[in-house]
Structure formats: structure tokens, C-alpha cells
Amino acid sequence: LKDEDETLILEMLEELHAADVADILETLSSQQRRKLIELGSKGFDPEVLSEVEGEAQDDLYEHMPNDLIADAVTELDTDDAVYVIEELGDEDREEVLRALASDDRVAIEESLSYPEDSAGRLMQRDLVSVPEFWTVGQTIDYLRSENSNIPEDFYDIFVVDPGHRVVGTVPLSRVMSSKRAQTIISIMNDDPHIVDASAEQEEVAYQFTKYHLISTAVVDSAKRLVGVITVDDVVDVIEESAEADILALAGVREESGLNESFIEIVKGRFTWLFINLGTAILASVVIGLFEATIEQMVALAVLMPIVASMGGNAGTQTMTVAVRAIATKELNASNAVRILNRELMAALLNGGILALLSGLVAMIWFKSVLLGSVFAAALIVNMFFAGLSGLLIPMTLHKLDIDPAIASSVFVTTITDVIGFFAFLGLAAIFLF
């Protein structure tokens, strides 16, 4: 991307989808990006502001004049506008809010009054609601009336009572295929999915996935209809929460991604590495207890990392399955005992086979039947505790309302390290000398 021909670039940007422009901004180096923002921010599709992420987002919001941001926010759907406003710096946010028309400002401020990561932040306020006594014909005429509150894209029509409480929903396709004279009430689903504005976004995503929803009504604490959440926003939530779990399991802080700034990356990983240093030292202390034993037989030092590593891997496997099963609500109190039994049996079976194999290797390598047997026994013990802790730790953390994806790894690997070294060196101290 050269920046010689300004008009050519501007033309190109206009033809591209907002998501593609955002991708370009994210791929550029920060110098090139600033040039493009100076050059092109007037011509940007407003949706570029809600599509762009990470460092590119910071740069765009910082270097784009606030009045242009305000113009763009006015064009956006409430949910996207709220997202942009959330991400602005404090000063910019106030300036942009002041520059908005009062009805837009009130709508955004109302959404912002709901907690972060709640349904209220995700919802779009423009929606189509009709009274119960209307017919299909009246509904179609209303939709053709060019009322400015009618959103461009919508998938369900909400049927409300005089108190603006949702009594049913009608998918658009059903309105379309019904005769004009039919009443709305006769074709509506009278048991609609409704989400509370204060509900957590992950709970909303779970409902959408489970019941294959396309859109759902959002109601306030008095059960009045205040907005609608559509599936395209939920797709982002699903991706982000799976992403957060993956990164958290690897000890990378949630916000980190490729577009994060350097300092954020270093900080986001340091915490985990620092905690891991502590647990690694703990494991070393256990080894230190057996210094005299190792001095008598250095082969122990050669083999001991295998016991710890195998336990760590087995524990991580069980833990990962458990963390995901908790996240998708597959694992709960009613099947926990059954699953625990199964995990422990699997750990013992795999542990048994691998202990046999590696015990043989140790026996041949160090020409000692006794060393091989102690090694195999320690491996089985550690893999059993790996299975046990891999399942019980995420479940316990979940009960204590701590995100199992973030905290489980530390505990599981500490336990498998400590038990691994302790079992192997302890058994060696008892049986080998």
C-alpha cells in the first residue's frame, strides 16, 4: 500500500466493506495507519469504527476528529454506537456525547447504564413492535410507512400489550406468508424467548446457541420491551468467550491478542509467569527434601521430570475437558460423580499402560528392576491424582464463582508436579536404599 494517489485510495476505501477496511487498518504499521486515518477518515464507512480492534482501534479513535466520530456514531445502530463510546477515552467520550442529538445521547446513556458485558450493552434499541389487536395488513402498512424508528434489518416482530410488555413474537417470514386479514395474535409464538437487560452476555449466547435463535426481545426490570439482540452480535460473544477460555487456559490475559500494544502483552503474560515461578519453586522445594537420596543415585534426577511431565499432561487433558464442559453446561452436579468415576478409570488405564512401557524403558536404561518399578508406581499414582485434580479443581472453582479457565491450570500443574516428585523420590527413598 503506497500513499501516492490520495483520490485512488479514497475511492478504493469507499468500495470496500467496513470489515475489510478495518482489516487493512489492523495490518498496517502504526505510521502507515496514521497516514491513512488522516487521509481517509472522512470517507470511512461509520461501521469501520465498530469493526476495528486493538492498537488500530486506539489509533483510529485518537487521530480521528471527535466531530467525525460523533457523525459516525449517529449513523450506527445503538449496539455498535455503545461499543464505540465505551472504548473512547474519558475526555473524547464526553465531547462525542455532547455532539450527539439528544435522543441518540439518551439512548446510548441508557444502554451504558446497564453493567458491562450485560445484555443491555449488546442490544439494539430500534425494533418493530406492534399491538396485539393488529392484523398482518396493518403491520405491513406500518412497515411501509418510512417511520424512522424502523431499523433497516430485523427478523422478528414483537407483539406487546398496552404496558409495552412482550406477549409474543412473529418471525418475519410468517408475517410474509400470511394473508392481510389475519390477526397478529393468531400467528404469533406466545411463549417467546425473552432476555433480561441485566443478564450476562454469555448466558444470552448460551440461549441463542441452544434454541437456534435469530433475535430475542430484551426487557427491563419491569418486563417492558427495551431492545432486541440479534444473532450477529451473539456470534461475536461466542467467539470472544471461546477465545478468552483458550487464552486463559494458556495463562494469557483475556484482552491480549495480536493487536495489543507491547506493554499490554508483557503485562498480560507476566502475572502468569510470575505465579508459575512460585509453583515451580514449590516443586523444587519438594525435590530439595530428597537431595540426599538424589546424591546416592543421580538416575533419579534424570527420570523425575518424566513423572511430573506425564502427570501435568494428563491433568491438563482432563482439566481442559472439564473447563469446556462447565462452560457449555454439560457438566453439573447431577452427572459429576459418574464423570469422575469415568475420568479416574481412564487415568488409571492410561497410567497403567504408560507406566508399564516407561518402567521397562527405565529398567533397561539404568539396568535396575527396582528403579523401573518405583518409576512405574510413581507414574500411576501421579496420573491418578492428575485425573482427580483435573476434574475437581475446575468444579470447585466454578462453585466458588471463580472462572475455572483462568485459575485451574496453576493448581493442576502444581499438584501434578508436587505429587510427581514426591511420589517418585519418596518411593525411591523407601525402596531403593
Add this chain to the structure above:
Amino acid sequence: LKDEDETLILEMLEELHAADVADILETLSSQQRRKLIELGSKGFDPEVLSEVEGEAQDDLYEHMPNDLIADAVTELDTDDAVYVIEELGDEDREEVLRALASDDRVAIEESLSYPEDSAGRLMQRDLVSVPEFWTVGQTIDYLRSENSNIPEDFYDIFVVDPGHRVVGTVPLSRVMSSKRAQTIISIMNDDPHIVDASAEQEEVAYQFTKYHLISTAVVDSAKRLVGVITVDDVVDVIEESAEADILALAGVREESGLNESFIEIVKGRFTWLFINLGTAILASVVIGLFEATIEQMVALAVLMPIVASMGGNAGTQTMTVAVRAIATKELNASNAVRILNRELMAALLNGGILALLSGLVAMIWFKSVLLGSVFAAALIVNMFFAGLSGLLIPMTLHKLDIDPAIASSVFVTTITDVIGFFAFLGLAAIFLF
């Protein structure tokens, strides 16, 4: 759940959403489950068959009579029907296919002719397509005509030329808000998103996420419209592929979940543990090279797991970020060098701070400045290679068309173990004696 009152249970099942019935089947023990299937399979909503997963799915398909399965398949949308047929055993599949009406059978067999995990398997064949020259009024009349090819739920209308090639799409909401006399061609998007039936499902999911699609046309190799994919099916693909990445990174084979059978679980984890045993032995061989050095100073055996473990963690962090960035197409050749520089700087900075800290601990613990320095130096070296391999290994595997989520961990942890032990014990051998 007691099974005393049969009719009560049947009534309850009828009122529940198919997804909830599937959840109940999955939570029951296999004995209770079979009883419920015997009792209730006549009353099941056909969608229960496409919602249920894992062991419960196997049980349901096995114990439900094939003629009832065929009845259910007839009721399902093509995509769900194809999913059920795919999962049946070979014999049952043929029997069910034979029991279907010929048009249903042909539709399902055509979908099955596309490769597994392709768009063709995911698509629904019932859709609404109209010729270019129709008006909004003609379209609405057609939708009211109770034609059996019109699906119950649809979100976009596809505009086709006489060769049945897609020339545009119109969202339903736009049809609804347009006057009867307007031509369809005047309100359509003339640059619609189209997906090839042979495209991979993950690519389809990427398009849906990026462009916030609700439905997209699927075309065959001659560009003729053959089906439609809706976002609710894509949500499943997104969840499954994030899930597969999480599990693969932890060394659990893709198919495994809580509802997998015992033998599947043991097998799905054994491979990884077996490979890990090999790499752990490799690391032990490295330690074995320095047996004489360790004999001179057992403190080395106490400290060496810390070096390996810190490198492993740092490598896993970088690797996980890289694997996800490759999956979401954020990391590519154009920004690889920039990202590599950043990762290495982060590794050196975090490595430097942690080496200082842990070097001090080692110094005080073992009262040796030299040992502390060697330990710190080895830690920095290992964390540098952790950052390097954490990024380069997933990228190389991706270039070689190997799924980085499955294979990266083995290489990264092997490298950090081997380099960790080698650097620490090697430096110790040189400088301490």
C-alpha cells in the same frame, strides 16, 4: 426422574423444547436413557434427533425403531436430516434412506455427495428464490401461496436469472417495507455473498462472522443456486471449531467430550500421552548427558525443573496466541516479522525480570552467586527460544498444511525442555567446576 407415570412423562416431553429433551437424554445414565427412549421415542419432537450428542445420540439412534427415525427425518430440514443420516450406522442408514419419499431421499443423497465438513453438508435445500422481473407484490403473493417448497423460517430472498444463478439477495425486512409495485431488482443487493457448496465449513463461518451475515446462498460448481446456509448452523460450526482448538491444544482428540464413550476417551488421550512420553524421555537423555555434573552438585537437579517449566509456560503462551491468530486470520506473512520482533522483545523483557528474581532466590537458597547467575542466564536463553518457537512452529505447521492447534504443543514443549536442561546444565558444567 422416576419412570412410574408414563403418560405424565410423555406429556412433559411434548411440552419441552427439543434442545431440552436432548439435554435430559444426555444427563441420564444409559439405563434410564434406554427406558425413556422405549417409552417416549414415538412422542419425540423430530428435532431431538438432530440436537442430541455423544453417547446419548448413539443410544437413541440404536434403540429407536428405523421407521420412526425415517418419519422424523422427513419432518426435519435438509441440513438436520443430513446430519442425522451421517451419524447413523451403515445398515440403519440404508434402511432409513429406503423408507424415505424419493424426493427427500434424492435431496439428502445430493447433500451427502459433498465432502464432509463442506458447505454442501451444512446447507438447507428449501429456500425462496424469485426471478429478477418480479415485483414485491408478486413475491408476497407467492409466499402466501402455501407452496410446500417454502421453508418455515427464512431471512433472505434470492433473486435468480433464468439459469438459476444468483444475481442478488433481498433481506425480508426490505421486502416488507417496500411498496407492492416496486420491482425486486430495484431493492436487491446486487453484490451478494455466495458460498460454494464445496467450501469448507470453517471458511463459511469466517465469512458469516466477518460480514455479520444471517443467511447466504450456496451454489454448485456451475454457479447454480442449490441451497442456503443460515446463521444458526454456523453458530454450531464456530463453537465446534473453537472447542476443537481448545481440546487439541491440550492434547485431547477432537471428538472427545463429556458424552464420549469410555473407550473413546481413553484412546483419544492415549496418543498424546504416548507422544509426550517420547519427548519427556528425550529431555531426560539430555539430563543424562550431565549425570557427572549433577553428581558434583545436587542443587542443579533441584533447580533444573524451574528452567524447563518457565520456558514451557512462556512458549505455550506465545504458541496459543499464535494458533488463535492463525485461526482467525489475524496472523499472516505480511505482519509476521513485526509480530516476531514484538514476541521476542516481550520474551526477553519478561525473561529478564523473572531471571533476576529467580536468580536471586537461587543465590540465597544455595548461597552461591555463580549458581544464581548460571540459573538466571539459562532462564533468559530458554525464554528467548520459547518465544521464538512459540511463534515459528505454529506458522511453519500452518504453511505445511498441518493443523497448528494439534501439533504445536509437542514441538514447543520439547524444545523448551531440551533447551532448558541443556542451557542450565551446560552452563553449569562450564562455569561452576
